[in-house]
Amino acid sequence: xxxxxxxxxxxxxxxVRSRGLIDRLDQGVDGIRLExxxxxxxxxxxxxxxxxxxxxxGSGASWLESAALLRxxxxxxxxxxxxxxxxxxxxxxxxxxxxxxxxPRTVAVLDESGHSPLVPWAGEVERIVVLAHADGRRVVxxxxxxxxxxxxxxxxxGLPRSSVRVTGTVDGTPxxxxxxxxxxLRGALGRAVQSVGAMERIVELxxxxxxxxxxxxxxLCKFQSVQNLVSDIAAETALARxxxxxxxxxxxxxxxxxxxxxFRVAVARSxxxxxxxxxxxxxxxxxxxxxxxxxxxxxxxxxxxxxWRNEFGGVRxxxxxxxxxxxxxxxxxxxxxxxxxxxxFDKVLMEASR
Amino acid sequence: xxxxxxxxxxxxTLRQEVREFxxxxxxxxxxxxxxxxxxxxxWNIDFTRALAERGWIGMTIPREYGxxxxxxxxxxxxxxxxxxxxxxxxxxxxxxxxxxxxxLRFGTEEVRREFLPEIAAGRCYFGxxxxxxxxxxxxxxxxxxxxxxxxxxxxxxTKLWTSGGHLAHAFIALxxxxxxxxxxxHAGLSQLLVRLDDPGVDVRPVISAGGHHHFNEVVLDDVxxxxxxxxxxxxxGWMQVTSELSFERSGPERFLSTMQLFEQAMADPAVxxxxxxxDSGRQLxxxxxxHEMSRAVAGSLQRGEEADVSAALVKVLGTxxxxxxxxxxxxxxGSASGVESRTKSLATRGVIQRxxxxxxxxxxxxxxxxxxxxxxxx
Ligand SMILES: Cc1cc2nc3c(=O)[nH]c(=O)nc-3n(C[C@H](O)[C@H](O)[C@H](O)COP(=O)(O)OP(=O)(O)OC[C@H]3O[C@@H](n4cnc5c(N)ncnc54)[C@H](O)[C@@H]3O)c2cc1C
Numbered sequence: 190x191x192x193x194x195x196x197x198x199x200x201x202x203x204x205v206r207s208r209g210l211i212d213r214l215d216q217g218v219d220g221i222r223l224e225x226x227x228x229x230x231x232x233x234x235x236x237x238x239x240x241x242x243x244x245x246x247g248s249g250a251s252w253l254e255s256a257a258l259l260r261x262x263x264x265x266x267x268x269x270x271x272x273x274x275x276x277x278x279x280x281x282x283x284x285x286x287x288x289x290x291x292x293p294r295t296v297a298v299l300d301e302s303g304h305s306p307l308v309p310w311a312g313e314v315e316r317i318v319v320l321a322h323a324d325g326r327r328v329v330x331x332x333x334x335x336x337x338x339x340x341x342x343x344x345x346x347g348l349p350r351s352s353v354r355v356t357g358t359v360d361g362t363p364x365x366x367x368x369x370x371x372x373x374l375r376g377a378l379g380r381a382v383q384s385v386g387a388m389e390r391i392v393e394l395x396x397x398x399x400x401x402x403x404x405x406x407x408x409l410c411k412f413q414s415v416q417n418l419v420s421d422i423a424a425e426t427a428l429a430r431x432x433x434x435x436x437x438x439x440x441x442x443x444x445x446x447x448x449x450x451x452f453r454v455a456v457a458r459s460x461x462x463x464x465x466x467x468x469x470x471x472x473x474x475x476x477x478x479x480x481x482x483x484x485x486x487x488x489x490x491x492x493x494x495x496x497w498r499n500e501f502g503g504v505r506x507x508x509x510x511x512x513x514x515x516x517x518x519x520x521x522x523x524x525x526x527x528x529x530x531x532x533x534f535d536k537v538l539m540e541a542s543r
Numbered sequence: 544x545x546x547x548x549x550x551x552x553x554x555x556t557l558r559q560e561v562r563e564f565x566x567x568x569x570x571x572x573x574x575x576x577x578x579x580x581x582x583x584x585x586w587n588i589d590f591t592r593a594l595a596e597r598g599w600i601g602m603t604i605p606r607e608y609g610x611x612x613x614x615x616x617x618x619x620x621x622x623x624x625x626x627x628x629x630x631x632x633x634x635x636x637x638x639x640x641x642x643x644x645x646x647l648r649f650g651t652e653e654v655r656r657e658f659l660p661e662i663a664a665g666r667c668y669f670g671x672x673x674x675x676x677x678x679x680x681x682x683x684x685x686x687x688x689x690x691x692x693x694x695x696x697x698x699x700x701t702k703l704w705t706s707g708g709h710l711a712h713a714f715i716a717l718x719x720x721x722x723x724x725x726x727x728x729h730a731g732l733s734q735l736l737v738r739l740d741d742p743g744v745d746v747r748p749v750i751s752a753g754g755h756h757h758f759n760e761v762v763l764d765d766v767x768x769x770x771x772x773x774x775x776x777x778x779x780g781w782m783q784v785t786s787e788l789s790f791e792r793s794g795p796e797r798f799l800s801t802m803q804l805f806e807q808a809m810a811d812p813a814v815x816x817x818x819x820x821x822d823s824g825r826q827l828x829x830x831x832x833x834h835e836m837s838r839a840v841a842g843s844l845q846r847g848e849e850a851d852v853s854a855a856l857v858k859v860l861g862t863x864x865x866x867x868x869x870x871x872x873x874x875x876x877g878s879a880s881g882v883e884s885r886t887k888s889l890a891t892r893g894v895i896q897r898x899x900x901x902x903x904x905x906x907x908x909x910x911x912x913x914x915x916x917x918x919x920x921x
C-alpha cells in the first residue's frame with residue numbers, strides 16, 4: 190500500500206520531464222512562470238487535481254499519488270502550482286462546500302487587516318482562494334485575481350511569490366476554526382515532499398558530475414574525500430525521505446487529521462530542513478565553480494530548496510514546537526518519538542498558530 | 544532506501560507488551576534498566592533468562608531449533624523497546640542478532656542443533672571474532688590461519704577487541720584457510736565456530752579508558768575445530784561475513800545507545816534550563832526519523848532483500864546521532880559539575896563510550912565507502 194502504480198508514475202515522469210533540466214536553465218535568470226501548455230496536459234491526464242474526489246471532477250487519488258507527482262515535478266524543476274491548486278485550494282473549497290474545478294489556484298491566508306505577506310503563485314494563477322476574517326469568524330471565498338492587490342516579492346529561486354491584500358470585508362462561507370492549522374500542515378508537508386524530490390535529483394547530479402569531471406588524471410568520484418561528501422548527501426536525503434514517507438503514509442490514511450499527523454509533519458519538516466543544509470553545501474562543493482553559475486542545472490534544484498524550507502513554518506519553527514512538546518510532556522521522549530498519539534504536540538501547535 | 548514500512552496494529556500491541564514487561568519486572572531486574580550503551584556492556588544473565596522465558600530471544604529462529612518463528616519486524620519492535628529502556632541485553636545480543644541468522648543460513652545441521660536451542664533459551668553467549676591486531680578496517684588481511692587435520696582444523700592466531708569474550712561461550716572466527724592470493728584478497732577466507740573454553744584458547748583482558756573490562760584479546764594456539772563447525776563453505780568466508788555485517792549494522796542499537804541519557808536529561812530541571820527547545824526538538828525529530836529509517840531496513844530484511852547499503856546509511860547517521868546526543872547533553876549538564884546527578888553519570892558514560900560508536904561494526908569512513916559503491920562511484 191506504500192507504493193503507487195508504476196504506469197502512473199511513468200506518466201507523471203513523462204509529463205514533467207518533457208523538458209530537461211538544461212532546457213530550463215533560463216528559469217534561474219528570468220524567473221518562473223506558469224506554463225499553460227503543461228498545466229493543460231496535467232488537466233487532461235487528471236493530474237492537476239489528483240486528490241480532489243471524483244464526484245467533484247478530481248481523480249480521487251490519495252496523498253501517496255500526490256507525493257509521487259510532487260517529487261517527480263520537483264526533481265525535474267518543473268514548477269507548477271500543484272500543492273497550491275490541489276492540496277490547498279481545492280481542499281479548502283471543499284471544506285467550505287464551494288464549487289471547484291481544475292483551474293490553477295492558490296490560497297492566501299489573510300490576517301485581520303486582509304493581508305498575506307507571502308502567497309505562492311498569486312500573480313500567475315486564475316483564482317485566489319482566501320481564508321479571511323469576517324465578523325470574528327474564518328471565511329473562505331474563491332476570488333478573481335483582479336479582486337485583490339498583488340505585489341510581487343522576490344524569491345531566491347525565481348518561484349513566483351507575492352504579497353496579497355484584500356480591502357473591505359470578504360463575503361465568504363464560514364469554516365471551522367482549525368482550518369488555518371490544516372492549511373499550515375498541508376502546505377508544510379507538500380513542501381517537504383517537493384524538497385525530497387529535489388534532494389534525490391541532487392544526489393543523481395552529484396554522481397553524474399563527479400563521474401564525468403576529471404582532475405589529477407582521475408574522475409572526481411575516485412577520490413575518497415569526494416565520495417564522502419556525496420555519501421553524506423545520500424544519507425541525509427534518505428533520512429529526510431524516511432521521515433517524509435512516514436508523514437505521507439499517515440496523511441494517505443487520515444488526510445492529516447489523525448492523532449499523530451501533525452507530529453509527523455513536524456518531524457518531516459525538521460529532518461528535511463536540516464538535511465537541506467548538508468545537501469546544498471556538499472552538492473555545491475563537489476560541483477566546483479561551474480555549479481554556482483546559471484549555466485549549470487544544480488541551482489535549479491538548490492535554490493527552490495532554500496525557498497521551500499522557509500515556507501509554511503521555517504525549520505526552527507518546527508524544531509521549537511517539537512522542543513516545547515518535550516518540555517510539556519509528562520511521558521517519555523521515546524513514547525513521543527514512536528507515539529501513535531501526540532495530543533501534546535497538537536496542543537503546542539494550536540497555541541503557536543493562534 | 545527501502546520503502547516505508549508501516550507499524551501494524553499487532554506490532555503496536557507487541558510494543559506495549561514489552562513496555563509492560565519492563566514496568567512489571569521484579570525490583571532486582573528493574574533497577575538494572577536505564578543504562579547507556581547496555582547492548583554492549585550490560586551483561587546480565589538473569590535479565591537474559593527472563594527475556595528468553597517471554598520468548599523474546601531467538602525470535603526469528605524456526606521452532607524446530609527452539610526458536611519462536613516470528614518476523615524480523617517483530618524482533619525489531621522488541622529490540623527497539625529494550626534498547627530504548629537501556630536494558631542489559633549484552634549477554635545474548637551477538638548470539639541473537641548475528642550468530643543465529645548466520646548459522647541458519649550457513650551452519651551445518653549439527654551446529655544448528657547444538658547452538659540454536661541454547662541461544663533461544665538465553666543460555667549460550669557469543670562474541671565476534673573478526674578483528675585482529677593488524678586487521679581492523681582491512682578485515683580481509685586477517686592472519687589467523689586454519690590448517691586441515693584429520694576430522695577438522697587447527698587454528699592459530701590472535702583475535703582482538705572481542706567484546707565480552709571473557710564471558711561468552713564461543714565466537715565465529717574469520718580465518719585464512721588458503722594462502723593469500725594477492726590478485727583476490729577476499730578468496731581463501733572461512734568462518735569457524737570456536738568454543739572459547741576449548742584447549743589452546745587464551746582469553747586476555749584489554750581494559751578500556753573508562754576502566755572497564757569489556758574487550759579481550761583471544762589468542763588461539765593450535766586450537767582443534769571439528770569439521771562440522773566450519774560455518775558455510777570453505778573459502779566463502781568473505782561473502783558470509785559481509786552478509787553477517789548487514790544484520791550487525793542495521794539494527795536499532797545503532798541510534799539508541801544513549802536514549803536513556805536523552806530521557807534522563809529531559810526530566811532533569813538542572814539540564815532543562817540549559818537546553819533550548821529548538822535544539823531538543825531537532826534531536827527528537829532526528830530520533831523519530833531514524834526510527835522510521837531503521838524500520839524500513841527491518842522491513843527489507845524481512846522481504847529478504849539486500850540491505851548492506853541501507854544498513855550503512857542508518858549506521859552512519861545513527862551512530863553519529865547517538866554520540867552527538869551525549870555530547871550535547873554533557874555540555875548542557877556541565878554547569879551541574881561536582882553535583883553527583885544521575886544525568887551527569889550517564890553523560891560521563893556517554894561521552895567516554897562515544898568514540899566507539901562510530902568505530903565498532905565497521906567505521907563510518909568505511910561505511911561511506913559502502914554507500915559510495917552503492918551509488919556507483921567506486
Ligand atoms: C566498542 C568496540 C567494540 C568492538 N567489538 C568488536 C568485537 O567484538 N569483535 C571484533 O572483531 N571487533 C570488534 N571491534 C573492532 C572494530 O571492528 C574495529 O575497531 C574497526 O573495524 C576499526 O578497526 P581499527 O580499530 O583497527 O581501526 P583502523 O582500521 O586502524 O582505522 C583507524 C582509522 O583509520 C580509518 N581508516 C582505515 N582504513 C581506511 C580507509 N581505507 N579509508 C578511510 N579511512 C580509513 C578508520 O575509519 C579509522 O578512523 C570493536 C570496536 C569497538 C570500538
